Amino acid sequence: MINGAQAMVECLKKEGVSVMFGYPGAVICPFYDAVYEDGSISHVLVRQEQNAGHEASGYARISGKVGVCVVTSGPGATNLITAIATAYLDSVPIVAITGQVRRDQLGKDVFQEVDITGSVEPFVKHSYLIKDANEIPRIFKEAFHIASTGRPGPVLIDVPMDVQLDELDNFEYPEKVNIIGYKPSTKGNPLQVKKALSVIEGAKKPVICIGGGIINAKACDELRAFAEKTGIPVVSTMMGLSAMPSNHDSFIGMIGMHGTPAANKAVSNADTVIIIGARVGDRAVKSPQAVFEGAKIVHIDVDPAEIGKNVKVFVPIVGDAKIILSEISDKCDYVCPDEWKEEVKEYKREYKRNLESRADIEGFVNPVKFLKALSDKMPEDSVVAADVGQNQIWTCNHFEVKEGRLLNSGGMGTMGYSVGAAIGAKLAKPDVPVVAICGDGSFQMQMMELATLVQHGIDVKIVIMRNKNLGMIREIQKNLYKSRHIASNLDGSPDFVALANAYGIPARSIGSNDEIEGAVNELLAAKGPYLLQCMVSSEQPSL
Amino acid sequence: MMRTISVLVENQPGVLSKVVGLFSRRGFNIDSLAVGTTEDKSISRITIVVNGDSYIIEQVEKQLNKLIPIIKVKTLEEGGYISRTLSLVKVSASAKTRPELMKLAELMGARIVDVSKNSLTLEFADTPERTEVFMSLVRPYGIKETVRTGAIAVESGHTVI
Numbered sequence A: 001m002i003n004g005a006q007a008m009v010e011c012l013k014k015e016g017v018s019v020m021f022g023y024p025g026a027v028i029c030p031f032y033d034a035v036y037e038d039g040s041i042s043h044v045l046v047r048q049e050q051n052a053g054h055e056a057s058g059y060a061r062i063s064g065k066v067g068v069c070v071v072t073s074g075p076g077a078t079n080l081i082t083a084i085a086t087a088y089l090d091s092v093p094i095v096a097i098t099g100q101v102r103r104d105q106l107g108k109d110v111f112q113e114v115d116i117t118g119s120v121e122p123f124v125k126h127s128y129l130i131k132d133a134n135e136i137p138r139i140f141k142e143a144f145h146i147a148s149t150g151r152p153g154p155v156l157i158d159v160p161m162d163v164q165l166d167e168l169d170n171f172e173y174p175e176k177v178n179i180i181g182y183k184p185s186t187k188g189n190p191l192q193v194k195k196a197l198s199v200i201e202g203a204k205k206p207v208i209c210i211g212g213g214i215i216n217a218k219a220c221d222e223l224r225a226f227a228e229k230t231g232i233p234v235v236s237t238m239m240g241l242s243a244m245p246s247n248h249d250s251f252i253g254m255i256g257m258h259g260t261p262a263a264n265k266a267v268s269n270a271d272t273v274i275i276i277g278a279r280v281g282d283r284a285v286k287s288p289q290a291v292f293e294g295a296k297i298v299h300i301d302v303d304p305a306e307i308g309k310n311v312k313v314f315v316p317i318v319g320d321a322k323i324i325l326s327e328i329s330d331k332c333d334y335v336c337p338d339e340w341k342e343e344v345k346e347y348k349r350e351y352k353r354n355l356e357s358r359a360d361i362e363g364f365v366n367p368v369k370f371l372k373a374l375s376d377k378m379p380e381d382s383v384v385a386a387d388v389g390q391n392q393i394w395t396c397n398h399f400e401v402k403e404g405r406l407l408n409s410g411g412m413g414t415m416g417y418s419v420g421a422a423i424g425a426k427l428a429k430p431d432v433p434v435v436a437i438c439g440d441g442s443f444q445m446q447m448m449e450l451a452t453l454v455q456h457g458i459d460v461k462i463v464i465m466r467n468k469n470l471g472m473i474r475e476i477q478k479n480l481y482k483s484r485h486i487a488s489n490l491d492g493s494p495d496f497v498a499l500a501n502a503y504g505i506p507a508r509s510i511g512s513n514d515e516i517e518g519a520v521n522e523l524l525a526a527k528g529p530y531l532l533q534c535m536v537s538s539e540q541p542s543l
Numbered sequence B: 001m002m003r004t005i006s007v008l009v010e011n012q013p014g015v016l017s018k019v020v021g022l023f024s025r026r027g028f029n030i031d032s033l034a035v036g037t038t039e040d041k042s043i044s045r046i047t048i049v050v051n052g053d054s055y056i057i058e059q060v061e062k063q064l065n066k067l068i069p070i071i072k073v074k075t076l077e078e079g080g081y082i083s084r085t086l087s088l089v090k091v092s093a094s095a096k097t098r099p100e101l102m103k104l105a106e107l108m109g110a111r112i113v114d115v116s117k118n119s120l121t122l123e124f125a126d127t128p129e130r131t132e133v134f135m136s137l138v139r140p141y142g143i144k145e146t147v148r149t150g151a152i153a154v155e156s157g158h159t160v161i
């Protein structure tokens, strides 16, 4: 005989879960007790529940498996909400387990009761409130399946305390799921694939525009093969970054409001755009109708609702990017015209020249140079998690990813994302260096996680681009509000080096470009966590 | 443009709130909505009348399809279905107007389901368009209360969703 809590642990083991991120409370204690008794799943104790969600998400993105986080009812669950929404908007497969008050107390507004399944409804892929312990195996099986298939996303399972304590009649983990209304399509419609091929054949100025869907579909190799075979230039949304090495000959850069002029120019001058695994959100293409004017659009996405939502599409293909890309690649003899390839490469060279001709701001670290040095020195398969703000724009445009991965909160732009994502990434791939890059504002939204690093011996390096301001907000105020700076100055912030030291974490601060090389060496050589503060000018522009 | 969408859903708690939440969140306009079980007790059918252009209708269909408990979504072909709403209308009726109202009911195919000293309650089940006609005919007598269901619809001929 096993009880609900023990059954939950068994389900997690059946799903191959070896680590989870969480924070306990009274109503989830039966589950924690079962984890203790079992002893095979390790648990990372965060310092605030939001981080548990970001950690599960970073873990999921790097491991390719479902990330798991666990919190208690009421405030534990509501603290997790931001991370769930973040994972939803970036299509990350996580399963969030929340404790809930006893069944007979549901709906009575008892201590620490909130309707969490109701609260997260708009930004979960699905959710469950378990009313019968015998439902645990089926629901866990479905939750992991739903989270990880089709367009991935978060699934929440709310488990009342007495369900965790109830005995099951018998425990049997289902082999298969059977959800009548959920059968994501994988293979593209052959007719549409054919149509896409003929559009590509007729292109004079084609561009491939990739999004996070390429990474989710594990289609990076297929993408590279297709781009190399055809020579078609590739641009990326923020979420697609690192699907292709940024120094690849065909790769032009990030598009959108915070992208490079080269990539944006390539898209607006293209006559054919092949969008793969990107939803063409407003930050990627502000006014699609104008940008894509006159261009033929082929849109490949696993989520049919994304096709035609933001852009008028000429050829829609619903399905798995990996399967469709390799099919198109196989059947395609197209070679991109040299003049266009050259034209686009010149956009990129022009951008590089402009960047290099820009003067450094005296007495500060130039983040562009720092990020170049960091990418040059880090092993090729390293993982970098960016935060939100100017630090993120610098990282996206200037950290040269090779075989590694760049993690971003693209859809939500959630400040306080990077350290959590980096922790999850490190646990997923302990052998590669992992660096979180944040601003001094965003760092202060997550600095409690320094304790998590120390407690669990997690080797994550943190770089803070310190400009003493909410840099991106200050920049908006400067450009759009006549420099009427309000609520963007971070006076009162602590000495981050002393703070790190207080946790026993070695740290250093640099204030000039001459120190970059030494500091990067020191950061990479450090055993265990390390914090590096780069003093950056508040006048340093995002782009 | 008004379109009628038929939706088959798994009959589980919270499904209706998911559907309704999706409409309000994405700014789709519901004109009417009706829910009931089907032959199979585990499946319910929701009929939604939506006001929107073809872009909106396509998005409604696709977004509904993303909800896990939703089994099937179909926008019914213009002119290819039979649709009904049920109305209960309480109308003022005096000794003088009662016979007129009874005549009118007979003419329109409404049933008289309740009678009191100064009112009559009529039951009318017909297409939304005919219902409008019916209402305009009884209105001059003084409507005290109207209760009306959302439209339900079934495709004509042998097609089923």
Ligand SMILES: Cc1ncc(C[n+]2csc(CCOP(=O)(O)OP(=O)(O)O)c2C)c(N)n1
Pocket: A387, A388, A389, A390, A391, A392, A412, A413, A414, A415, A416, A438, A439, A440, A441, A442, A443, A465, A467, A469, A470, A471, A472, A473
């Ligand atoms: C949780 C959250 N709150 C507010 C914002 C709005 N916001 C976007 S960028 C930014 C400034 C970030 O400042 P900092 O972390 O210091 O980075 P910098 O821009 O200076 O590099 C703010 C407040 C946000 N994205 N997320």
